[in-house]
Amino acid sequence: MNKQMSQKSTTPEAAGRMQHQRARALSPLDEMDRLFDSFFPRGWMQPLRRDWPEWGELSAPFDGRAPKVDVVERDNSVVVRAELPGMDKDNLDISLTEDSVTITATTKQESEEEKGDYHRREISQGSFSRMLALPAAVQSDQAKASFKNGVLELTLPKAAPAKRHSIKVE
Amino acid sequence: MSTLEDLRGGMTRFWDSLAEGWRHLVSRASGALTRFKPSKSADAAVLPEAVQGNQWGLLAADLFDDGEKIVVRLEAPGMEQDDFDVHIHDDALIVRGEKHYQREHSEGGYRIAECAYGSFERAIALPDNVDGSQAKAKYRRGVLRIEIPKTSGKRYAVKIAAN
Numbered sequence: 001m002n003k004q005m006s007q008k009s010t011t012p013e014a015a016g017r018m019q020h021q022r023a024r025a026l027s028p029l030d031e032m033d034r035l036f037d038s039f040f041p042r043g044w045m046q047p048l049r050r051d052w053p054e055w056g057e058l059s060a061p062f063d064g065r066a067p068k069v070d071v072v073e074r075d076n077s078v079v080v081r082a083e084l085p086g087m088d089k090d091n092l093d094i095s096l097t098e099d100s101v102t103i104t105a106t107t108k109q110e111s112e113e114e115k116g117d118y119h120r121r122e123i124s125q126g127s128f129s130r131m132l133a134l135p136a137a138v139q140s141d142q143a144k145a146s147f148k149n150g151v152l153e154l155t156l157p158k159a160a161p162a163k164r165h166s167i168k169v170e
Numbered sequence: 171m172s173t174l175e176d177l178r179g180g181m182t183r184f185w186d187s188l189a190e191g192w193r194h195l196v197s198r199a200s201g202a203l204t205r206f207k208p209s210k211s212a213d214a215a216v217l218p219e220a221v222q223g224n225q226w227g228l229l230a231a232d233l234f235d236d237g238e239k240i241v242v243r244l245e246a247p248g249m250e251q252d253d254f255d256v257h258i259h260d261d262a263l264i265v266r267g268e269k270h271y272q273r274e275h276s277e278g279g280y281r282i283a284e285c286a287y288g289s290f291e292r293a294i295a296l297p298d299n300v301d302g303s304q305a306k307a308k309y310r311r312g313v314l315r316i317e318i319p320k321t322s323g324k325r326y327a328v329k330i331a332a333n
Contacts, residue, residue, distance in 0.1 A: 068284040068285050069282055069284055069285070070280065070282060070283055070284060070285045071280070071281040071282040071283075072279065072280055072281070073279045073280075073281055074279075081248075081285065083247040083248060083285055083312070084247065084312070085245035085246065085247040085311065085312030085313050086243075086245060086311055086312060086313045087311065087312075088311070114232075114234065114241070114243075115236060116234035116235050116236035116237070116241065117234060117235045117236075118232065118233070118234045119233045119234065119235065119297050120201075120231055120232060120233035120234075120294070121232050121233075122201070122202045122230035122231050122232065123230045123231065123232045123243065123245055124230070132282070135279075135281040149247060149248055149249060149250065149309075149311070149312050150245070150246075150247030150248065150311050150312015150313065151247050151248040151312065
C-alpha cells in the first residue's frame with residue numbers, strides 16, 4: 001500500500017456527507033435566526049399554528065435553543081466543541097451513534113437562586129437538544145468528553161478506515 | 171368564505187405575529203449581538219478561513235437588582251479568567267475580552283464552524299448609582315458574574331400606619 005492510499009481514511013459515504021455539510025460561516029442574519037429560535041421557543045406563532053396545524057410540524061425542529069458548535073475532523077478523530085455556558089455537567093446528556101451525536105441538556109442550575117428585579121434578560125433558560133451528523137464514522141465506545149469554562153469538548157476516535165484498493169486498468 | 175380570503179386573513183395574522191416577534195426580539199436581545207474582531211495577537215494568523223468568517227457572536231446578559239446590589243451575568247463560554255477586562259465607567263459596565271482560538275495541530279478540517287473567536291467589547295447600561303470600587307467579578311462555567319453594590323436607590327419597605 002502506498003502512502004497516498006493510507007491517508008485516505010474516510011469511507012465513500014462519509015465523503016459524500018461531508019460535501020453537504022461543509023463548514024460555513026454565520027452571517028448576522030443567521031445569528032438573528034438563531035435569536036429567533038432561542039427567544040420564541042413555542043407559542044409566539046400560535047395564531048398561525050391554529051390556522052394551519054401543519055405549521056407546528058414544520059417549525060418543530062426549530063423549537064428550543066441550540067448551542068453553537070464547532071466540528072473539526074482530524075486525521076484520526078473527530079472533535080466536537082459545543083458552547084454551553086452556565087450548564088452543569090451533571091445536566092448534560094450525550095448520546096452517540098456511529099455517525100451522529102446528540103447533546104441534550106435538562107435545566108440550567110446557575111440562575112435558580114437568583115432573585116431580584118430584572119432590567120435585562122437575554123440569557124435563555126430551559127432545556128434543549130441538538131443532534132449533529134458526524135463527518136466520519138466513529139468508535140462511540142472510545143469517546144472522551146471534557147467540560148471546561150462552559151465548553152463541552154468531545155473527542156471521538158474514528159472507526160477503522162475502510163480499506164481502499166486501487167485497481168489498475170490493464 | 172373563499173379559500174383566498176382565508177389565506178389573506180392568515181397572512182395578515184402571520185405578519186402581525188412576525189412583526190410583534192421582531193419588535194420583542196429587538197427590544198430584548200439586540201444588545202447581545204456582539205462583533206468579534208480578529209485579535210492582533212499571534213493566533214489570529216492561524217485562524218482557518220471557516221472560523222474567520224464568524225464575526226458575530228451572542229453575548230447574552232442578564233441584569234438584575236436585588237435591592238442592595240446590581241448583578242450582571244454574561245454568557246461567555248470558552249474563556250479564562252485572565253482574558254477579561256472589566257471596567258465601570260459612570261453608569262456603564264464595559265466588558266472586554268479575548269476569546270482565544272485553539273490551534274489545530276494536525277490537518278484539522280472544519281466541518282461546522284459556528285463559534286466566534288477574537289476580541290469583543292460589550293457595554294451594558296447600569297440602572298442605578300453604583301459603587302464601582304466595590305465591584306466583584308467571578309467567572310464560572312462560562313458565565314461571568316459581576317456584582318456591584320448600589321450607593322443610592324436602595325429599596326426600603328415603607329409601612330403604612332393605620333389611622
